[in-house]
Amino acid sequence: MPLCVLEQVKKTYKIGEEEIEVLKGIDLRIDYGEFAAIMGPSGSGKTTLMNILGCLDVPTSGEYILADNSVTHLDDDRLSVLRNEHIGFVFQNFYLMTYATVLENVLLPTLYVEKQKHGNIGKKAIEILDLVGLKDRAKFKPNQLSGGQQQRVAIARALINNPEMILADEPTGQLDSKTAGEIMGLLARMNEKGKTVIVITHDSSTAAYARRVIHLKDGLIVDRDSWSV
């Protein structure tokens, strides 16, 4: 069953008078439960693709369907709701709120939930922190943690609203290779638990954790089947 379907997705940026077509017609289908890596050199359009997949931006033309929602023509509020319900982000620079505790960071997405479904959200956050191995760090501030630990907090934050998809943008970019391996292992475990994981990276050792690699070049997907594992 498809979670993400992209049909002829194009994205054009206007810089002054000049129009730059960053995505030139992407056709892509990602099913529930997949672990996919999107690879490509800088300038290939992988950041733009990740923005569109993450509902942070909309295509200029073409169709993007996320969990049966047509994203292309949604307004900003609806995009926010989609992000809140369906997507958990993990960023290269962790992007934790420096003045908030680990627990508060994990709980951040729950602030913007329309109607809270879970009974005890604080208890759930602790459970997720336990899952990522940081239960005893709940009251710490991000700057008291190592890079790997911070990224675990970010993963816990990505899980709290129970989204179908985890979208990780260069999740290991700031980490040494050992820690990077731990983080990718954690993402793989989440995938085994049923999460769809999409990793955007230029690093092949990171991409190696994925069961499918989508290679992007000059705004187009290149021979994706040959990269499938």
Place this chain on the structure above:
Amino acid sequence: MERLVKVLSQSLRAVIVFRLRTSFCLLSVALGIASITIIVAATEGAYKKAFDMVEMFGPDALLVVSGSDEARAVGQRAKTLTLDDVQAVREAFPSAYVVVPMTSIAEVTVAYKDKKDQTLLVGATADYSRAWTWPVVQGSDLTEEDIKGLRNVGLIGQYLADTLFGDESPVGKYVFVRNIPVQIVGVLSSRGMTPMGFNLDDRIVMPLTSVMTKILNERKYVPVFRVRFTDQQNLDYYTNELKLLLRERHKLPTGEIDNFKIISPKEIIAFLVALTGSLVVFIGIVGVISLIVAGFVLANLFLLSVKERTTEIGIRRSVGARKRDIRLQFLGEAVIITTMGGLVGFLAGVIGSHLLTLVAQFPIHFSWKAFVIGLLLSWLVGIGFGLQPASQAANLKPIEAIRG
């Protein structure tokens, strides 16, 4: 609703975390609100004092003063009002239940044993207490017999009683008024100071007849008389009628200015309010300017803060915050800060205006009104100047914000 509370709790969090920004904004708002509080308290104080004065003067009363408006000081006014005028008014207005002529002499020496005081001597008719709604607390009022018999009796104010008699009871005792022995028959209740610093309780009231004949050597003219009407709502009408009657009696041709002056409660209010008015306007300008400055301080610090916290905004947007959530959060931060500023400012205003009363004769009065006005203004500053930075934060594109 639940979401609103959660977003505002984030505002509160940020207010605590970004202490430096909070304290700068808070102090500048507090300064403005403090001066606004003083103004409101002073304005209310002035009005309250004015209405207290009118209450003493009598809301149903008119005071007719001899002489034209040109020579203001009472002592210099021409003698134009006669006892016959007073009698004519008494006959012309059936609804005038009090028509009393009066005279006064300032700085009259009154002595009792070895004690002396320079006081105001008032010549009045019977029932002085009723004419001025001024209760007699010891002894009794002047009577008709006192007036007719040109008796040497006196009613004294509380201050004079204290000065001359101390703990002794003044009633029945004799004092010397310009070497004339005068028996004290009563003591008036305390009325305190006027806003201009005149002590109302420093006076002795004697029969008009006695004062005119024995001290002023005067048989015809009175400097002032007082009229009270049973139907207060027609006071404007009576003022005009009284003016026409006196003009006719004084044979003033059309175009000639009045050679008397009628003072009504309205004029007293206008005068007293004008007295504090200039100070109020001054502090008002200071207050409004400092509030505007506070607003700009707030707007600038918030714009800086939005720049600094771009990543935070990006994070919040990426996890599902809508534009309005971000706007509400920043607006919430601004309003929380200005509200605190408003409260601090109100306190400072209360202290400040008490200090002001120590320096100047300045009536102040605090009510919920000063508090509410201060609070509303602080909200206005918070919303008015916080909206632009908050909207700027809300309108950051998530993809740009997340990249810093």
